[in-house]
Amino acid sequence: MKTTRRQITLEIVRIVLVVLLALLLGFFITTLVSDDPVGAYTEFLTGPLPKISINDDGGWQLRGVNRFGNWIEDSITLILLGLSVAIVFSARQFSLGAEGQLFLGALAAGAVSLYFHAPAVIHISLALIAAGAAGFVWGLIPGALKAYLNADEIVSTLMLNIIAIQFYQFILTRYMRDFTAGYIGTEYFPETAVLPVVIPGTRVTVALFITIAAVVAVWFLMSRMPLGYEIRMLGANRKFAEYGGIKVKRVITLSMAISGILAGLAGTHLSMGLLKQLTLSLSPNIGFEGIVVALLARNDPKWVPVAGLFYGYLRTGAQIMERSSDVTREMVLVIQAIIILFITAERVLPLIQQWWQRRRSPEAILDSVEGVGDVA
Amino acid sequence: MPNLIDMRDIIKVYPNGVAANRDVNFSVEKGEIHALVGENGAGKSTLMKILYGLEQPTGGQIFLNGRAVTISTPHQAIALGIGMVHQNFMLIPSFTIAENVVLGQEPIKGQLIDAEAAINITRQLAQEYGLEVDPTAKVEATPVGMRQRVEILKTLYRGADLLILDEPTAVLTPQETDDLFDAVRRLVSQGKTVIFITHKLIEVKEISDRVTVMRHGEVTGRVQTAEVSEEDIARMMVGRDVLFRVEKPPQQRGEAAVRVSGLSYVSVTGRPLLRDVSFNVYRGEILGIAGVEGNGQTQLAELLSGLAAPTTGAATINGQSILGRGPRYVREAGVAHIPEDRLTNGVALEASIADNLVVDRYYRPPFTRRGAMSLRQIRQHAENLMQKFDIRAAGAGAAIGSLSGGNMQKVIIAREFSADPALLIAAQPTRGVDIGASEFVRRQLVEARNAGKAVLLISADLAEVFSLADRIAVMYKGEIVAIFQNSPDLTEEALGLYMLGLKRQTPAEIESQL
Numbered sequence: 001m002k003t004t005r006r007q008i009t010l011e012i013v014r015i016v017l018v019v020l021l022a023l024l025l026g027f028f029i030t031t032l033v034s035d036d037p038v039g040a041y042t043e044f045l046t047g048p049l050p051k052i053s054i055n056d057d058g059g060w061q062l063r064g065v066n067r068f069g070n071w072i073e074d075s076i077t078l079i080l081l082g083l084s085v086a087i088v089f090s091a092r093q094f095s096l097g098a099e100g101q102l103f104l105g106a107l108a109a110g111a112v113s114l115y116f117h118a119p120a121v122i123h124i125s126l127a128l129i130a131a132g133a134a135g136f137v138w139g140l141i142p143g144a145l146k147a148y149l150n151a152d153e154i155v156s157t158l159m160l161n162i163i164a165i166q167f168y169q170f171i172l173t174r175y176m177r178d179f180t181a182g183y184i185g186t187e188y189f190p191e192t193a194v195l196p197v198v199i200p201g202t203r204v205t206v207a208l209f210i211t212i213a214a215v216v217a218v219w220f221l222m223s224r225m226p227l228g229y230e231i232r233m234l235g236a237n238r239k240f241a242e243y244g245g246i247k248v249k250r251v252i253t254l255s256m257a258i259s260g261i262l263a264g265l266a267g268t269h270l271s272m273g274l275l276k277q278l279t280l281s282l283s284p285n286i287g288f289e290g291i292v293v294a295l296l297a298r299n300d301p302k303w304v305p306v307a308g309l310f311y312g313y314l315r316t317g318a319q320i321m322e323r324s325s326d327v328t329r330e331m332v333l334v335i336q337a338i339i340i341l342f343i344t345a346e347r348v349l350p351l352i353q354q355w356w357q358r359r360r361s362p363e364a365i366l367d368s369v370e371g372v373g374d375v376a
Numbered sequence: 377m378p379n380l381i382d383m384r385d386i387i388k389v390y391p392n393g394v395a396a397n398r399d400v401n402f403s404v405e406k407g408e409i410h411a412l413v414g415e416n417g418a419g420k421s422t423l424m425k426i427l428y429g430l431e432q433p434t435g436g437q438i439f440l441n442g443r444a445v446t447i448s449t450p451h452q453a454i455a456l457g458i459g460m461v462h463q464n465f466m467l468i469p470s471f472t473i474a475e476n477v478v479l480g481q482e483p484i485k486g487q488l489i490d491a492e493a494a495i496n497i498t499r500q501l502a503q504e505y506g507l508e509v510d511p512t513a514k515v516e517a518t519p520v521g522m523r524q525r526v527e528i529l530k531t532l533y534r535g536a537d538l539l540i541l542d543e544p545t546a547v548l549t550p551q552e553t554d555d556l557f558d559a560v561r562r563l564v565s566q567g568k569t570v571i572f573i574t575h576k577l578i579e580v581k582e583i584s585d586r587v588t589v590m591r592h593g594e595v596t597g598r599v600q601t602a603e604v605s606e607e608d609i610a611r612m613m614v615g616r617d618v619l620f621r622v623e624k625p626p627q628q629r630g631e632a633a634v635r636v637s638g639l640s641y642v643s644v645t646g647r648p649l650l651r652d653v654s655f656n657v658y659r660g661e662i663l664g665i666a667g668v669e670g671n672g673q674t675q676l677a678e679l680l681s682g683l684a685a686p687t688t689g690a691a692t693i694n695g696q697s698i699l700g701r702g703p704r705y706v707r708e709a710g711v712a713h714i715p716e717d718r719l720t721n722g723v724a725l726e727a728s729i730a731d732n733l734v735v736d737r738y739y740r741p742p743f744t745r746r747g748a749m750s751l752r753q754i755r756q757h758a759e760n761l762m763q764k765f766d767i768r769a770a771g772a773g774a775a776i777g778s779l780s781g782g783n784m785q786k787v788i789i790a791r792e793f794s795a796d797p798a799l800l801i802a803a804q805p806t807r808g809v810d811i812g813a814s815e816f817v818r819r820q821l822v823e824a825r826n827a828g829k830a831v832l833l834i835s836a837d838l839a840e841v842f843s844l845a846d847r848i849a850v851m852y853k854g855e856i857v858a859i860f861q862n863s864p865d866l867t868e869e870a871l872g873l874y875m876l877g878l879k880r881q882t883p884a885e886i887e888s889q890l
Contacts, residue, residue: 153824193672220748224751225748226747229731229749232726236724236725240724240735243681243715243721244703244735244736245702245706245735245736247704
């Protein structure tokens with residue numbers, strides 16, 4: 001729709017209002033389940049932030065850096081997955097395949113990390129390329145199935161997830177595991193294949209810069225490249241795209257394949273950044289969290305980082321609340337879900353607006369309208 | 377005596393802030409035929425939806441026989457004796473006419489529907505009001521004119537005293553239109569009242585007693601039809617003088633730009649939709665395709681624009697074969713296409729005007745160079761075309777969905793004309809477009825012809841075909857049954873006989889006009 005300055009302001013006001021409303025409701029629920037709701041909720045709201053503590057001798061110290069690190073680490077995964085889903089959603093396809101692409105990306109990166117030897121820059125680059133390629137292929141398959149055989153992409157991506165995860169676990173247990181270890185996992189990756197840390201005291205690595213680069217790249221793809229234009233037009237109206245001469249099947253396939261690259265890269269963040277090895281389960285169900293991020297960002301690449309950081313903050317805060325208060329994990333998830341629900345529910349604020357309008361007289365409404373026309 | 381309907385100070389503001397009705401006063405006397413006219417977006421549909429309970433007014437009151445009423449659902453409207461016949465029929469194709477008429481209020485015998493009673497009821501109603509139908513025929517097997525009569529019977533069966541007919545002639549042939557007008561007159565003579573929504577002024581003059589004109593959500597005229605001319609009504613609708621005739625200089629016909637031969641198309645369900653269609657379109661010519669809708673025109677446009685592949689046949693443009701190679705190939709060969717259904721094919725509603733204007737050329741310079749698109753070029757391109765084609769919008773970034781129907785059509789026309797095509801396919805180019813914009817569109821088509829382009833005009837509006845085309849081909853059941861040189865001697869009635877399949881030219885006659 002037409003984005004006038006007024007509409008942008010309205011949208012921001014809307015989001016702030018809805019977030020406040022949701023947080024209030026979250027607090028209300030907390031009061032029902034906690035003996036110390038204020039304390040618990042404070043942990044939730046401020047937990048992920050580092051705190052400055054002043055020593056007796058007047059010096060100061062930053063505490064809770066690792067919690068801050070958790071927030072950023074989680075956000076990196078979320079942003080990459082959010083970008084991945086945003087591309088597919090923009091084409092109005094519905095991929096649930098990020099999970100499988102992430103596992104295969106991690107597997108490919110792990111194989112390169114363990115079995116190749118090269119200086120760090122080359123080694124890491126190769127691993128990243130391998131992960132992206134794995135994700136690309138695992139997105140290409142359901143994309144082509146959808147485009148050329150009209151196979152429902154929700155079903156195919158879910159099935160491919162199972163195949164990918166089982167394949168990952170099979171290769172890991174059978175071939176790649178370190179048999180001297182007491183659990184199923186590979187050896188730690190060599191130094192040259194571990195992403196260097198950029199914030200000391202955390203596990204925030206150069207994956208941060210890779211993510212920033214990915215945001216810019218996806219933004220460029222979607223708003224400055226012919227393929228991005230094709231994806232957007234396909235998403236806006238498939239018949240229009242066909243009529244205009246866009247090769248729609250190719251675009252469907254490519255949109256899902258490119259989205260796979262980003263999920264594959266998220267796999268490198270987990271394996272080469274956080275774990276520094278491959279383990280049996282990487283990060284359960286994180287593949288689906290990208291959908292939340294893309295929804296929050298309205299599929300706009302430039303808003304994905306904001307949405308990813310916001311959602312990452314919620315998730316980290318919720319974990320901290322769970323650890324440091326009497327609120328159970330289930331309730332934490334409920335509160336988190338309510339907040340997301342409120343923000344993504346487009347109807348919430350219009351309802352309030354309507355209620356407000358009903359209290360005004362018809363003449364007053366007529367005076368305030370902007371356009372004339374017939375919606376029929 | 378109070379008016380049958382009095383709508384007073386009706387205000388309707390949609391949640392998106394658009395005011396469709398602003399202090400509208402509208403009244404209908406019992407027993408009259410009242411025409412409601414206005415351009416698209418003038419607010420007449422909204423007003424009628426309020427009367428029929430489909431929309432709730434933001435302000436104002438409705439009086440029925442002087443008594444204030446609230447109409448919150450179509451159900452209530454029907455209970456009050458108000459019936460509406462929509463432009464798109466709401467019938468069940470696989471049911472018989474009688475079953476459709478009684479649907480929802482079936483006569484019951486024991487636990488079952490009394491089929492015989494349904495047929496008798498339908499026959500009686502049909503006789504009483506002179507709306508001839510075959511009660512036992514399946515709706516899907518009946519022509520459009522009869523379907524419309526079924527819709528009217530449906531509302532009569534439900535006890536309607538006031539009938540709202542929403543652009544009822546849009547889908548009819550001249551003969552069917554005459555029949556409809558006879559039926560409407562008979563309804564009124566039997567004590568019914570009719571509101572007739574239209575934008576064809578000739579019909580307003582012919583059928584109505586009074587006319588209410590709307591513009592920009594307000595009533596701009598309420599007059600006795602006999603006291604005004606078509607030009608007067610048009611002025612009230614548009615707010616300025618309107619030229620009805622398009623100036624058309626003598627034809628400078630050139631070579632055949634397009635040769636279509638033996639084109640046939642069978643649908644996936646096995647129905648033949650086009651049969652052995654052959655014709656040429658010459659440079660500097662408008663070839664009009666006349667015919668009742670659904671006789672293969674849609675498929676013809678789809679084949680020629682690359683959206684579908686034919687079963688058999690060939691088509692060349694300047695000697696280059698274009699069939700079955702997809703829209704991109706066809707467009708690059710020099711075909712432009714104003715599609716029949718603009719909301720489905722012609723635009724992406726949520727995308728910007730600028731994006732909509734480059735869908736056929738975004739990948740070429742100056743829009744894309746070395747893999748990167750230039751937003752500046754795309755915006756400039758849009759601004760140029762918006763100025764040249766008088767597209768009124770907030771800006772090049774405005775979503776197409778925020779434009780009026782006329783401006784939306786101008787966007788499509790701007791794109792297709794600026795592609796500088798050899799062949800321009802214009803399917804129903806002025807459907808749903810208001811008078812002012814229609815005039816513009818028609819002038820553009822003639823200008824394209826004058827500039828030496830081949831124009832294929834597919835239109836259900838016979839008056840439009842007559843005023844624009846150099847030659848007229850008539851399609852019936854997927855075939856071309858006649859081709860004429862357009863001349864003043866050719867009448868709508870004569871053409872109507874071919875459109876209804878009652879007459880056809882011999883193959884030799886058609887051959888001589890190819």
